[in-house]
Structures are given as C-alpha cells and as structure tokens.
Amino acid sequence: MCGIVGYIGSQDVAPVLLNGLEKLEYRGYDSAGISALENGEITTIKSKGKISDLRKKVKFEYEGHAEIGIGHTRWATHGKPSDVNSHPHMSYDGKFSVVHNGIIENFVTLKQDLKNEGISFASDTDTEVVAHLLAKYYNGDMKQTILKVLSKIEGAYSLGILCADKPEEIWAVRNASPLIIGLGADENFLASDITAVLKYTKNIYQLNDGEFACLKKNSVQVFNPAGEPIEKEVVAITWNVEAAEKGGYEHFMLKEIMEEPEAIRKTVSPRLGENNEIILDDFTLTKEKLESFKKIYILACGSAWHVGMVGKYVIEELTRIPVECDLASEFRYRNPVVDENTLAIVISQSGETADTLAALREAKSRGARVLSIVNVVGSTIANESDDVIYTWAGPEIAVATTKAYSTQLTIIYLFALYAAKLMDKIAPEEYDAIIAAIQKLPEQIEQILQMKDEIKALASRYAFLEHAYFIGRNLDYAVALEASLKLKEISYIHSEAYAAGELKHGTISLIEDDTFVCALCCCERLYDKTMNSIKEVAARGAETLAVLTDNSPNPGEECDFKLVIPSTHELVMPSLEVIPMQLLGYYIALARRCDIDKPRNLAKSVTVE
Ligand code: F6R
Helix, strand or coil: CCEEEEEECCCCHHHHHHHHHHHCHHHCCCEEEEEEEECCEEEEEEEECCHHHHHHHHHHHCCCCCCEEEEEEECCCCCCCCCCCCCCEECCCCCEEEEEEEEECCHHHHHHHHHHCCCCCCCCCCHHHHHHHHHHHCCCCHHHHHHHHHHHCCEEEEEEEEECCCCCCEEEEEECCCCEEEECCCCEEEECCHHHCCCCCCEEEECCCCCEEEECCCCEEEECCCCCEECCCCEECCCCCHHHCCCCCCCHHHHHHHCHHHHHHHHHHHHECHHHCECCCCCCCCHHHHHHCCEEEEEECHHHHHHHHHHHHHHHHHHCCCEEEEEHHHHCCCCCCCCCCEEEEEEECCCCCHHHHHHHHHHHHCCCEEEEEECCCCCHHHHCCCEEEECCCCCCCCCCCCHHHHHHHHHHHHHHHHHHHHCCCCCHHHHHHHHHHHHHHHHHHHHHHCCHHHHHHHHHHCCCCCEEEEEECCHHHHHHHHHHHHHHHHHCCEEEEEEHHHHHHCHHHHCCCCCEEEEEECCHHHHHHHHHHHHHHHHCCCEEEEEEECCCCCCCCCCCEEEEECCCCHHHHHHHHHHHHHHHHHHHHHHCCCCCCCCCCCCCCCCCC
C-alpha cells in the first residue's frame, strides 16, 4: 500500500524523507518520489522502481538543502507504475505538491470538470485532481482552502500537502487511511506508519478520520472535520527501532517466526491474574451481554480469516454459541442475518484492512456488538469497535504474517475461555488445563523452532514443486488453510488446502505420481481418519508429508516424510502445528530465491478494496 512521509525542521530534508520511505518499503510499492520546498519553490523528484533508484536520482538531480518536504511510496491503483504517475503530484500553477494514500472515488467527474476549465493533467492518477483543486480554491488561507477541497472529494484518503507560499507549514489530512504525526524537538514528522519516524521520535499523534493538521517546526495544530482546533493526546511508542529492523536475520519473516514465543508470552502473561483469572483490559462484555448473543460472526481477510476458522471451532466448543466465520469481502456485500443479539469478532493485524473495516461497519449498522482483535494500537478498526483486545505482537514487517497470526490465535483462546467461564459453560478442570496449555506454548514453540534445520532440509526437496496440497480435519483443516497460503504467497507454488474428507469428492483426481500432499494430523481424535486420506493419496502415487504429535498412536508409518512436534490440549494445537508450516513455506521460498519479505503483487496493509 502507498506510504506517506513528511518532514519540517532543521535537517536536510531529502535524506530524512528517503530514510522514512525506506522504512515504509515493506508495505509494498512500485514507485516513489519526494518534494522539497526551498526559496519559495518546490522541487519534485520521482522514480518508478525501488527507493534506491530514487536515491540515485536525488543525488544527481537535487543540489538544494531544503528543510521541509514530503515523500511517497506508491502502489498503483489509478494508472500504471511510472515516473509520471508516481507521487508527489504538482498543481497546474506549481504552487502545491500532494502525496496521497487511498482512492478519490469521484475523481473522474472532478477531472472532467477541471479539464473543462482548461486545466491539463500530467498523470493518470486520481491524486492529481487534489493538487489542481487546491490551486483552484486557494485564497491564501490554507485551512479554508483545504476545507473547501475536502468538501469536493469523496473516498478513502490521507494526504500530505506542501504549498510554495507557506515555507513553514506542511498540511496533513486523514480520512479512512492511516496517518500519524511524529513529534520531535524543533522538528515534526508525518507518516503513514510509526516505523518511518521511530528513528527520530517515539511520541506521536494518531489522527482520526476527518481530522487534519498543520505541522510547523515548533508546533502541530490538529483540527476536527469542522476546522476547529482540537487537543490530541500524545501516544508514547514503547518499542524501538531495532524491533522494527531485521536484527541479524536474513529476512523479517524468519525474525518474526523466531519472535513468536516472545510475542505469545507478551500477549498472554499480562492477561493472567491470580487463580488463572483472565484479565481483558477495557473489556466491557458482561455475563448478561454474552448470554444474550445468539450468534457470533467472525469477520476477517486472509490469514486473519484462517485464525477465525480456528476461532469457530474453539469458541463454539467452549461457549456453545453458534459461530460463523465469514470472509469480510463477502460479508459486506450480502444481506447477513445480524441483529443486537449478534457479536461480530473482527480480526486484523493492521486494523486498516478496507474489506474488514467495511464488514465491521456493516455488522454495526445492523445492531451487532463489535469486538476486535487488532495489533496496531489506535488503528481504525480498533477505534470503531465496542471492545478491543490487542495482540501485543510488536511491528510485523514481512508481508506474510506469522507472529500476528499466532498472537491472534492466543487471543481467540483467551476470549473463548473468558466467555465460557463467565457463562458457566466450562468445568474448572478443563479451564485450568487449557490455561496451562496456553502458558506452555512459548516453550513448546521454542522446541519446534529448533527443528528448523530438519525443515530446511525437507524444503530443499520441495523447492521445485509446481503444485502442493494441504489436508486436515477440523482444527487441522483450519491450519491447512494457513499452511497453504503461507507457501503460495511467498514461494509462488500453486497450493490448495482441503478438508481431508473432501478429497474424494473431486480433488483426488488431480493426484498422480509425485504430487505433494502435506497432511496435518495433530488432532488425535481424527488421526486414523486423516491417515486413511494419506493412504488414499499415497496409493495414487502422491509424495506425502505428515505433521504429527509425539502422542500419535503409530507415528506416520504410512508417510514418506514426517515432522513430529510436541502435543498439547487439542484446542490449542493449531498454535504448535502452524510453526513447522511457516518454516516450511519460508525455507521453500528461500530455496527458490524468492523475494520473501515482499512477495510480488502483495501489500502488507490492504487499505483499498
Ligand atoms: C497473509 C497475510 C494476509 C493478511 C490479510 C489481512 O500472510 O498477511 O492474508 O492476513 O491481508 O490483513 P490484516 O490482518 O492486516 O487485516
């Protein structure tokens, strides 16, 4: 997704902007650019490709020493990736430079109107409309001009704006696309994401939808949508730059896999009180309210939806409330049966995923109570939910999620246990047994991480696969979905996940000599059933790999290869069995020399539909 940076202070602006843009690279982009304002003139340099290409261009083409500027990484939506379509975009009179994240939905009409007035366009982007509108309505007063332009544009956007007449101001606007302001000493920053400013400051303002701000060297003034000045709370970031960098690992993804035990500890420990009591901060769902729910919808996208699939089994099992796990992108466009007796659980790492947010709003508008499970504090999904339980996974940089997925799972267990206990649906011994299993997860994951060389060796065997199938039943099936996505998104191998019982209803016709089938067989109750499926595909020539627990009755005799991991309570087993699958995906992608942290065509935070 696009990224915005901005700086005003006493440093040379170009290096600050370029450093900030590098920190946003992980969000996914195809071009980048900066604008610097000096002596009443805006200089803009843009380049298709990597930040390193832009860096070279800036070195050769820019000799100034401006101390104010804005920058952008673009992920193409309107118009192909090119130098011209890259941001910043200039107004027809050269007075305004604009960077934009999101989509201006009514840009076609606005563009036509502007063209009719004789204004010509340099790019194919929706953003350029904003630059021209600013020039058109400019009356010397930036606040009034911005309010006028905002009244004309529709859509989801955040904006960074420079005006050549205002060498001491950057303006920022947020509407449904993340934007923060970094507060420094005699300098201030603008960014889509905290990682871009962490090197300089840990104090930020989180802008809410509709708010806009004027950044000066020594002050920041934030306004509400009506243009009235408001006070913002300073949020102090507790994690540091190293936490957002690779820390010696070849890839963020591997670092983040290795961080999983710690991330789970951080997410769980502060929430367990005396006598295994679960403490969910700022959680307002009472026993009566929980008992009033006739149905739970879990709404999410991608891996977060896979967490929801685990959640369906776990929450239904423990609370006996029916749970439906729906893809947010589907839910938002159907006519779901939702009312005030519905709880919507919304899961999102970024808290900004457009479809998930739309599903949240859809559920809320029909009366549902919304509980979200989110990693990014202060994100839109968190802000719009009735209750939030944060996953304390820290920043996740690799596009493919790992530690966020694992911490989301832990929150699902904690919530299900909390609700079941409050509603008197769980025996104390069962409750204590599951809590004990959750507490043991970090240590058991550490054990599994030590299997990485074994998994790496297996991965070299699978480096040239063209197709892969992952099968399992119940919770094993939910993990198979994630295992398959992990492999395909980073290694580009075609991969599918099936409920093992579904194979014989069609898919088994694809199995031929050497087809790779990985079976998740960690659910001991269903071990024999899944083993039968393995025998069926093996009889048709498949090469099989099974993931089993050390408690399995006859550990995988029927399989070509097996990975044996520690066992735990059945309901929390997904947290263990996903780890070898993340490592397998990672090492296969490594063997294929893929761009693991930034897979092609993907973005970390999908803030457009
Ligand atoms: C896959 C992955 C994605 C995200 C999905 C939702 O590894 O990371 O499938 O899970 O885009 O993103 P969030 O959780 O930010 O809503």
